[in-house]
Amino acid sequence: MDWKRPKGATFELALARHRATDPARRIGSLLVNPGGPGGSGVDFAFRAPDSFSPELLERFDIVGFDPRGVGRSNPVVCDRDRVNAQNALLYPDGAASFAALRAANRALGESCRDLTGPLADHMDTGSVVRDMEAIRAGLGEKRISYYGVSYGTAVGQQYAERYPHRVRAMTLDSNMDHSLGAWGFQKTEAVGVEESYGQFADWCARTPSCALHGRDARALFDSLYKRAEAGELVVPGDPPQPVAPWEVQTIAHRSGYDPASWFDFAQALADLDAGAPAAARMLRKYGAPMEYPFNSVMCQDYDLGVDSYRTLARFQRELGRLAPVTRFSPLGWTVQTGCQGWPSEVSNPQRRLDVDGTPPILLTNSRYDPATPHSWGANAARQIGREAVFLTYDGVGHGDYWLSPCARDAIDTYLVTLKTPRDGTHCPAIWPAGPSAQRQSPSGGLVNPLPELLGTGTGTYGRAG
Known part of the structure; x- marks a missing residue:
């Protein structure tokens, strides 16, 4: 549970493996993470036959895992009433409601700790990275390939930073930027x-x-x-x-x-x-889940504390000038407000990436992504530096692999052959053509698993709910 005490308490980590369909040409293991925090990598692997190209299925064992505190891996469990109390206060309108929010967040975090046990205080991405290295060793692989989307890119970025020589290939799709204040x-x-x-x-x-x-x-x-x-x-x-x-x-x-x-x-x-x-x-109402890992991860990964409601109100005014139509991001806003007063330590706070010694890493982002903005991918690529190859899908959406045949082909080619596209490559936007085609997608018959895996109806990187 605590990698600083490797002989201490443990938990069981759930994995699933879809074996390469052409064993004679098998390259190795491709670890996959669908994001969240809270998305099930086990379910991602279960969906591999419908969601990944035949080329990847032939050449790789697709290995998904439920990160610590998620799904089948000792899930973080919180008091439903405390979750509801927090949800009602995530948009404070004054000093009193801001104080009430901080108290509700603290009570919710304490309930997660009481109902889950010590793992609730060790949910940071750095710990997940250590878990992933243990998985690599358990698989008997000298190096792994990796595909992470959304929050799964944070896991990949930090794995590449800590274990650069264990990376064979890595695709980071719809990137987080862990350097932002x-x-x-x-x-x-x-x-x-x-x-x-x-x-x-x-x-x-x-x-x-x-x-x-x-x-x-x-x-x-x-x-x-x-x-x-x-x-x-x-x-x-x-x-x-x-x-x-x-x-x-x-x-x-x-x-x-x-x-x-x-x-x-x-x-x-x-x-x-x-x-x-x-x-x-x-506008259907979503029942608050009892399994609720999102805050336990984000509030240990990001120091987003503000000193008073006055600072939060100033943010809101300035955001309204930057985004005069939509005002601000409800996802970004609730991540910040949901972490005010959270009782766990910020054990993996924001910082710039320091990656050195990996093979080329392929990063992709949509030009118009409401969850992981294009600027995040571009900035992550700059931080990674010479190891990064950055591809832009010029359309709208989250999860380029299922939105753009051009991006998907580049990802497949790279993972199989290690040949990257040219840095700075752009893939053309694809727009819905008409009502009769609205259920069609550019995914070439593949099923985009993210809406189901991540509950993107609630707003997510994806935020599972």
Whole structure:
């Protein structure tokens, strides 16, 4: 549980392996991580036959693991009432509610510790990296290949830093940037959501079959947000349900993960504006899970503390100027507010990467990603330096492997042959073509596992829920 005390308490780590379908040409093990924090790598491996290309399935054993505190690996368990209490306070509006939030966060963290045991205080990514090295040794592999997406890139980045000579190949898709302070974190997240929604608005303006075609989608969002602030935005029900401003932001954030959802998203905004009964489906309430590892990881990986509500309010004002339509990122915001007063130590705080001695590492990011902004990938590549090769998918979304055939081909070629694309390569954007094609995707028949694995309906890197 605590790598500083390797002879101390232990826990069982769950793994799954999909063996290479062409054993005679097997290259080795490809470890995979779908993100979260909270996504199940075991389930990722179970889904490998539908989610990864035949080339990867032929040549690699696909090995997924549930990171410590997740799924089948001694899951972090928290008090449901404490989770609900925190959720109600994540958007404080004054000093009193900020103090109440800090108290709720502390009580939630203490409940996680009480119900989970000592592992709850050892959930940082540095510990996961040590676990992954133990997996490599257990597999009997001299070097491993790795594909990590979203939060899984943080694990890969820090593994490459600590164990550079154990890396055969590494693809980091939709990158985290662990060097950002509190303001830089919020600013880049807000811009990411603003830009991805702007791409949706522009697409709708040029797509006659969009439900909002002929309307100003930016102005509509602004109107919905202001009506929600005033308590005037409701969805039908018995009784009618008011819609909070953060709920309007959350549906916009969610829509940016995969443009395949944009036809439904546009119709949902039109329904919400009109007060149609169908709007209630979009704003379904999510029950707080008992298994709740997200804060235990993020609050041990990021020092995002602020000294007072006044600082938080200043952030909110400045973010509104940077992102005048969407205002701020609900994901970035709740990561920060959810960690105020958290009782565990920040044992793996932000810092620049220091990678030296690995083979080339392929990093990819969408140009318009609402969860892990393009600037994060570019900055991570700069920090890694000469070992990094950076590819940009010029479209919208999160998880380039299933969004762009160009990016997927580059990733497959690199993992199999070690041949990288040219640094700075761009892959063209792909846009939804029409209502009849809205369920189609550019994934070439592969199933994107991230929405199911990560619960991206709740907002995530992906944040599982």
